[in-house]
Every structure is written in C-alpha cells, then in structure tokens.
Amino acid sequence: MPPTTTAAAPSVLITNFANQMASLYHNEGNSLFVDEAPQSEVGRATLVTLGFGCFFFDYDNDGWPDIFVADAISKTRSSACRSA
Numbered sequence: 001m002p003p004t005t006t007a008a009a010p011s012v013l014i015t016n017f018a019n020q021m022a023s024l025y026h027n028e029g030n031s032l033f034v035d036e037a038p039q040s041e042v043g044r045a046t047l048v049t050l051g052f053g054c055f056f057f058d059y060d061n062d063g064w065p066d067i068f069v070a071d072a073i074s075k076t077r078s079s080a081c082r083s084a
C-alpha cells in the first residue's frame with residue numbers, strides 16, 4: 001500500500017530500534033492516524049534495521065511519495081521503499 005501522504009493530510013513515519021519496524025501513521029482525517037506499516041512493504045523493509053533519519057520524497061518522479069530511511073548501524077546501508 002503506498003503512503004498516501006499529501007500536504008493537506010500528511011502521514012507520519014517514525015523509525016524505531018532494530019527488530020521493531022518503523023511506524024507509518026496514515027492520516028485518516030479528524031486527528032485520526034492508523035499505523036499501516038505492519039501490512040505494508042514499509043514494515044517488512046524496516047524490521048531488522050535501526051533507523052534514524054527518514055523523509056518522504058518522489059524518488060522515481062511518478063507522483064507517489066517514496067520513503068527514505070537512513071540506517072544508523074552501517075555507514076553504507078540505507079533503505080528506500082517504493083510506493084507503487
């Protein structure tokens with residue numbers, strides 16, 4: 001499921017410690033956020049690593065936001081999730 005963050009309804013991504021997947025809180029509106037990471041590629045891709053810096057951006061310029069997460073353990077590793 002792609003992260004459907006928009007300027008009007010931003011979602012929130014929070015990185016966690018190793019063996020704890022990142023949390024991807026989808027903005028449902030009315031101040032309600034639902035963690036979609038467990039059902040998405042985001043959860044699987046971030047489960048093992050210790051994430052620090054992260055941000056949404058359109059890596060492949062397809063109009064859907066992608067996610068970049070910097071890995072804090074390795075100086076050379078990072079992960080990115082394609083949204084579509």
Ligand SMILES: [Ca+2]
Nearest residue numbers: 058060062064
């Ligand atoms: Ca994209």
